[in-house]
Amino acid sequence: MSMKKKHHAALAAAGLCALLAQGTAHAGGHYVAGVEGLQGSSVPPPGNYYLGYLVHYDIDDFSAPGTDAKLPGSNTGKVTALANRLVKVTSTKLLGADYGFETIIPVTRTSLDIGAAGLSDRRSGVGDVYVGPLVLGWHGPRWDAVAAAGVWLGTGKDGSPASPGKGYRSTMLTGGVTVYLDEAKTISASALSRFERNSRTDAGLRPGNQLTLEWGVGKQFGGWQAGIVGYDQWQLGEDRGPGASPDKAGRHAVGAEVVYPVRPGLLLKGAAYKEYQVEAGTGAEPKGSLLRVSLVAAF
Structure with missing residues (x-):
């Protein structure tokens, strides 16, 4: 490594320590890409529902601030x-x-071991709670659509790199559509978007607004369903406040999902994603793979 590259790496590691302490190691926004997949824009019929998303994210490395190069x-x-x-x-x-x-x-339970910053941190707890007073679901002969609005409250504890809370609030707007490519509705293609507008942290930093797109193309085989899924996130605006830079974060992944109907009113879903490109903004950005198991129950 050249002396110039070593100098840049040292600066990135030093900046990372401060940014992690402010809870800005991830792209601005609360929504975790990859929790929705096949038919992600289809709202169920009137009723009461519980959806449990168990997500495990393995961080392979971090992209250095302002680049897609590894720390x-x-x-x-x-x-x-x-x-x-x-x-x-x-x-x-x-x-x-x-x-x-x-x-x-x-x-959440988070464990971080970041040699570039000499940092090791482990935390567990309840994260920021989301309240959504508006969910609208439309259903056509061969399509479904959704629109929704709500707020991520800054209720989770924050202040350390692995804290469950972000340290700020976010307003989230949702829109999406599922289309069925055959009359029997066995082949589907869906796209679900989430836009987040973030408030400021106590330190005065406001993460830039974020757009998330989750997509899936699937086929039913009797009661089962399988298909290809993916997600993309883009930071639309620059971070503003102390330590902010004009660089914008982003991440992109592709994977596969399987859906199994346990019984009427109970679905089990499993998906695996691999991130193939991650760009860091003001803070270092993690890159890795995601496993998700979802339970959908009507009650």
Whole structure:
């Protein structure tokens, strides 16, 4: 490694320590890409639902701030989260759609070992809670659509690199569509977008707004369903405040999903994703692979 590259790596590691302490190691936003997959834009019929998303994210390395190059040394981590989502879809119609509301309560365990910053941290706890007073689901002969709005509350504990809370609030807007490519509705293609506008942290840093796109193309085989899924995240605006840079973060992944109907009103889903490109913004950005198991239950 040249002296110039070593100097840049040292600066990146020093900056990483400060950024991690502010909880900005990840791209701005609360939403975890990869929790939705096949038919992600299809809202269920009126009823009460529990959706449990068990997610495990293995961090292989970190991209250095402002680049897609790896940080020097050994930099690894693991995040395991259970997002508990409760959804009520009513029989009330609004703009021709079924009206509903929801909440998400995440519980996380994070372990970080970042040699480039001389940092090791492990934390568990309840993360920032999401409250969604508006969920709209439309259903056509060969399509479904969704629109939703809500707020991620800054309720989780923050202040350390592995803390479960982000340290700021985010307003999230959702829109998406699922189309069925045959009359029997056995082949589907879906795209679900989430836009997040973030508030400031106590330190005065406001992460740039973020757009997430989750997509899936699937085929039913009797009761089973299988297909290709993926996600993309883009930071749309620059971070602003102390230590902010004009660089924007992003991540892109592709994977596969299988859906198994355990019984009427109970679905089990499993998916695996591999991130193939990650760009870092103001802070270092983790890159790795994600495993997700979802339980969807009507009650």
